[in-house]
Amino acid sequence: MVETYHEINSRFRRELAELHEEGETLNFCYQCATCSGICPVFRYNPKYNPRKLVEGMLTGRKEELIHDPNIWLCTVCHNCTEVCPQGVRVSELLAVLRNLATKAGNVPEHLKAEVKVLLETGLVNAPSKVTVSRRAKMGLPELKTADPAEIRALLEHLGFVKLTAKEGKAVKEESGGGGQQ
Amino acid sequence: MVAGNSSGYAMFLGCVIPNLLPHLEISIRKVFGKLDVEVKDVAGFSCCPEPIGTPGLDITTWVTLAARNLCVAEEAGLDIVTFCNGCFETLKEAKVLLEHDAKLRSKVAEALSKVGREYRGRVEVKHFAQVLYNDIGPAKLRSYVERPLKGVKVAAHYGCHILRPxxxxxxxxxxxxxxxxxxxxxxxxxxxxxxxxxxCCGCGVGNLDEATNVKMVMEKLHYMTQAKADCMAVLCPVCFRQYDVRQMIINKTYGKDYNIPVFYYTQLLGLAMGMTPDELELKSNRTKVDPLLAKLNGGK
Structure with missing residues (x-):
């Protein structure tokens, strides 16, 4: 097997550290892989390997990571953050990484669909005709949720509408998160 | 105005229960209707928004929409009780982050001001399990039990977003x-x-990697079966769907024979409080609850 060596730089880790209140904890990682050991996704799918993702963040492999579709495999169970012996906020930093991926247009299709519903209704599971009649049959009250126009306006102000409309470059299947623990 | 809202809670039902699992809402309303805790319908909540994909897209947006929901409860003068682990993590985490992170707080305040809202940080967020455990307490809860579920072995599943981070x-x-x-x-x-x-129930990975999600659910069902659990109790509608609906799909698709009835906690408590399966709409659960009911009625 051919090993690929990467040029190491610390720009990316500094960028990530600034994007989160506890982002500087990234620097405490000593690559023990306790996070990967407890990750429920890694147990079954080695393409998602938190230890390796953190290594990529530490060594500056920004371009590779933000275009990696596998960074979205996380269930956000936060086990990694809980067990890290160094207090690295692993799950939070991975969310920061995904924010950068989103800016680069790397967003999975199911989330694009979810955003569409959120922008239209202010909810991610919107009531259908079936729901409405089922609720009525069960004697449940009518739902009085937020005015979708207010949610849409808020999302416009936040730049979220523009952000999620971005198209990413075509992504390659195999990438940085995978491999051995 | 003082901090601490006293009379009852604003019900934050979220997106999943009212739209996909309204039978869970029946059990929530009936059970809380009998307890000494008032839960009120409040108009104007949006999606919490869900804590798996949304913070991945943009943390600031996630916290801002959550803060807007906190504002709605604040305007109603009520603390929030959530019935979904996802809603709980989002709202509670947003509240705590806004207390600690000044940079985030000012970004959120600016966005909220554009829609005429101001977040003051005066709302407490609780999961309904905390209300039952802390406000009422297990001892007092027992006094509401008319038909103790004697001899029933329950596999408790907490779910991630009520515990972590x-x-x-x-x-x-x-x-x-x-x-x-x-x-x-x-x-x-x-x-x-x-x-x-x-x-973890694996919901977060299911959309991208169904096989991993299925393996996670099967692993859990396997060990609950091994422990001879009669049923499972969950605190989250998303976990509920994973084990209730997906269990049926797994049995069909993979030729398995898992038979773990899944109860949302208020369904189980409702039964113990003497409500009938019909009153609780238990027929809408996909897993068959009949064997458990038979056991309760002294059959088998």
Whole structure:
């Protein structure tokens, strides 16, 4: 097997550290892989390997990571953050990484669909005709949720509408998160 | 105006229960209707928004929409009670982050001001299990039990987003909690230990990697079966769907024979409080609850 060596730089880790209140904890990682050991996704799918993702963040492999579709495999169970012996906020930093991926247009299709519903209704599971009649049959009250126009306006102000409309470059299947623990 | 809202809670039902699992809402309303805690319908909540994809897209947006929901409760003068682990993590985490992170707070305040809202940080966020465990307490909860679930072995499943990240959520021990076990035992049932009790339901990975999600659910069902659990109790509608709906799909697709009825906790408590399966709309659960009911009625 051919090993690929990467040029190491610390720009990316500094960028990530600034994007989160506890982002500087990234620097405490000593690559023990306790996070990967407890990750429920890694147990079954080695393409998602938190230890390796953190290594990529530490060594500056920004371009590779933000275009990696596998960074979205996380269930956000936060086990990694809980067990890290160094207090690295692993799950939070991975969310920061995904924010950068989103800016680069790397967003999975199911989330694009979810955003569409959120922008239209202010909810991610919107009531259908079936729901409405089922609720009525069960004697449940009518739902009085937020005015979708207010949610849409808020999302416009936040730049979220523009952000999620971005198209990413075509992504390659195999990438940085995978491999051995 | 003072901090601390006293009379009852604003019900934050979220997106999943009202739209996809309204029968769970029946059990919530009926059970809380009999307890000494008032839960009120409040108009104007949006999606919490869900804590898996949304923070991945943009953390600031996630916290801002959550803060807007907190504002709605604040305007109603009520603390929030959530019925979904996802809603709980989002709202509670947003509240804590806004207390600690000044940069985030000012970004959120600016966005909210554009829609004429101001977040003051005066709302407490609780999961309904905390209301039952802390406000009422297992001992008093027992006084509502008319038909103790004697002899029933329950596999408690907490779900992730009520426990972790524990430094933000501050509910219970992240890997060795007692809350749900105590609530299960308050019904007269036995909470059984089983391997992989704290394995995630896998909802977050299901959309991208169905196979991994299925394996996670099967692993859990396997160990609950091995522990001879009669049923499962959950605190989250998303976990509920994973084990209730997906269990049926797994049995069909993979030729398995898992038979673990899944109960949302208020369904189980409702039964113990003497409500009938019909009153609780238990027929809408996909897993068959009949064997358990037969056991309760002294059959088999």
């Amino acid at each position: 524990s430094h933000l959520l501050q509910v219970d021990d992240p890997f060795n909690p007692v809350l749900l076990d105590a609530l299960v035992e308050a019904t007269g049932a036995e909470s059984v230990d089983y391997f992989r009790k704290f394995l």
